[in-house]
Amino acid sequence: MPDLGPSVRAFVVETLAQRAAQLGFDGLEFDGSFDFFESGLLDSLGLITLIDAVETQFDLEMDLTGMDPEAFTTVDGLVRSLIPETA
Amino acid sequence: MPLLRWRLAFEAMVELVVPSWDRTQDVAYRVRSLGDAWRSGVHLSPGGPALSVDGETLTYRELDERARSIAAAIQQIDPTGSPVAVLAQRSLDAYLGVLGAVLAGRTYVPLHPDFPPQRSAGMLRRSGAATVVVGPEADEAAQAVFAAVDRPAALVFPTRSAPGWASLAAAGLPVVGADLPSPGEAQPETTRTDSIGYLLFTSGSTGEPKGVGVTQANVSAYLTHVVTAYGYGPGDRCSQMFDLTFDLSVHDLFVTWMSGACLCVPSKRSVLAPGAYIRNEGLTAWFSVPSVAMVMDRLRMLKAGAFPGLRLSLFCGEALSAGLAEKWAMASPNSELHNLYGPTEATIAITAYEWAPGAVASGVVPIGRPFPGHEVAVVDASGIDVGESGRGELCLAGPQVTPGYWEDAERTGASFVELPGSTQRWYRTGDVVERSEHQGLRYLGRIDDQIQIMGFRVELVEIDAALRHALGTELAVAVPYPPGPSAEGVYAFAAGSDHHGDEAGALALCRDRLPPYMVPKRVFFVDQLPLNSNGKIDRGALRPVLEELLGA
Incomplete structure (x- = not known):
């Protein structure tokens, strides 16, 4: 199985950057530790929409059953949660 | 049966430990104030867990000492009895702030660190609060709020030394941090049943949030009913999903504490989708808006049997769809499920419907029947009851109906009314309902925007x-x-x-x-x-x- 990590990460960052531009959030840096919830960029529904988009784009179905959002509100954390084998 | 067991425990200690505690014919015990509710827990479970927050657990005795120390500070800073604002979120400081205010005999006014500073400054000004309790997570928000408000306030920092900005914001008024008074210095609070226990602000149609003050008698009526009806007791581990600015949080804190149970506070992030939190914390009692369950469902967290530890699930705050109730019940096979309804103006919740599998085929779950001692009317535009079969505006009367809007006689007069043929005071909810013979009230929508x-x-x-x-x-x-x-x-x-x-x-x-x-x-x-x-x-x-x- 090809390593999806880098392309998922790029997709997540691009989606966040688009949303930030739409909302008028300036000066954000979308590095691995960027927390899209703490920054106010996404709320719970924004998070669902983002995860839906990743699933559709990469034809994945994620299992977040045992996951605490503490682990997936940053770019790194989300990519790790979505694709555990890249951890 | 936990209900019977704890009822006996309550009855045994009732007259011994809480002087203002009272028993009546139809309830086993009752409290007269938020302070009574807290002391009930301290006496039921002094060495048991009262609060789990930020990875730390405090017993009732520990939390009581620390809260009384905050209460003493508040009383010394401002002997005039003004309300106390709490600007904190999901930290030990937040709960010490609320309890400190309650045990000092003050109205507490929750402020949200994520709200715009102008909005919080307006609430602070209008509440007349002279003291603000600030948590470390709210430092930035606090500075912005004080920059926007034209008068200083005394500041209390429950778990740390005062930060550098504090003396500026307080402008000569007292600032208390590491040097808190001892718990023994707190004077027993004197609260009248008609004094305001908490003051909250809700969205207002004129563009300004409107204040709702809830009396000690209002909230005591709620607590007395709910603790008994749902069998809360020591050993329960209860969710704290609601932000303090949302009145359903008053249920979280004081139902839990009155029954000697443990209040479990998920972090701001865990609140988003708390499936793992429910299991890791061993929660037994759940209370949230249906939206949280919806988010968990969309993240596929509502698997069958996912939460076997829950014995009680309550939903309130918005319509609960039949399909979502079904999914939650499958995920929580050992839990009762009740749908609650109530506006802030009638204290937390005032009707309930016990859901059962298959009872509600589609649409939304009914909101059921009023709590004991309350009356409902379903009226047309002229205030005449529409009868058994009609639909109309829901009106509420009884001990949970609050005095009205904070310092706003005009709005109070418009919404708190007498109905034709009744001498009671009714609150017009603006909610449209219909009656159903077997399921009580069904929520249909709003008469306004x-x-x-x-x-x-x-x-x-x-x-x-x-x-x-x-x-x-x-x-x-x-x-x-x-x-x-x-x-x-x-x-x-x-x-x-x-x-x-x-x-x-x-x-x-x-x-x-x-x-x-x-x-x-x-x-x-x-x-x-x-x-x-x-x-x-x-x-x-x-x-x-x-x-x-x-x-x-």
Whole structure:
């Protein structure tokens, strides 16, 4: 199985950057530790929409059953949660 | 049966330990104030866990000592008895602030660190609070609030030394941090049953949030019923999902503490989708808006049997769909499930419906029947009851109905009324319901432009006002999505604006005035807006337009 990590990460960052531009959030840096919830960029529904988009784009179905959002509100954390084998 | 067991425990200690405690014919025990409710827990479970927050657990005895020390500080700082604001979120400081205010005999006023500083400053000013308790997570917010408010306040820092900015914000008034008085210095609080226990602000249709003050008698009636009806007791581990600015949090804190149970506080992030939290913390009693369950479902966290430890699940704050109730029940096979309903003006919740598998085939779960001692009327525009079969506006009467809006006699007079043929004081909810013989009341919608966004009560007119200010035009309007009284968010439409096309700029200005959940998700600029026959913007006509734009 090809390593999806880098392309998922790029997709997540691009989606966040688009949303930030739409909302008028300036000066954000979308590095691995960027927390899209703490920054106010996404709320719970924004998070669902983002995860839906990743699933559709990469034809994945994620299992977040045992996951605490503490682990997936940053770019790194989300990519790790979505694709555990890249951890 | 936990209910019977704890009822006996309560009865055994009732007259021994809480002097103002009382027993009546139809309830086993009752409290007269929030302070009584706290002391009930201290006596039931002194060495047991009272609070689990930030990875730390405090026993009743430990939390009581620390809270009484905060109470003593409040009493020494401001002997006049003014309300106490609590600017903190999901930290030990937040709970010490609330309890400290309660044990000092003061009204507490929760402020939210994520709300725009101007909004919180307005609430602080209007509440008349002379003391503010600040948690470390709210330092930045506090500085912004004090920059926006024209008078200083005394400041209390429950778990740390005062930060550098404090002396500036307090401008000569006392600042208390590491040097807190000892718990023994706290004077027993004197609260009258008609004094205000907590003061909250809800979205207002004039563009200003409106205050609702809830008396000790109002909240005591609620606690007395709910602790008994749902069998809470020591050994329960109860969720704390609601932010303190949402009145359902008063249930979380004081139902838990009155029964000697443990209040379990998920972090701000865990609150998003708390499936793992429920299991890891061993929760037994759940209370949230249905939206949280919906988010968990969409993240596929509601697997069958996922939460075997829950014995009780309560939902409140917005419509609960039959399908979601079914899924939650499958995930929580050992739990009862009740759908609660109630406006802030009638204290937390005032009707309930016990859900059973198969009882509600489709649509939304009914809101059921009123709590004991309360009456409901379903009336038409002239206040006449519509009878058993009709639909109309729900009106409420009884001990949980609050005195009215904070320092606003006009609005109070409009919503708290006498009905034809009745001498009681009724609260007109603005909610449209119908009666059903077997299921009690069914919620149908609103008579006005109020909606719920993820359970938060929102006046669309207040968002309109912020939008119009941001865009410099009267031709702007907020439309909820999905349509109906329970929305996930609002979208905005605007025409003829000087700032046409500047979506990002408009939204940034909205964020300065509105709490996060009220800020529109997008602004759509259009050539013109549909008008109704009165020449007003026709919000309803924009709903299909929005659905098309969102590709629904």
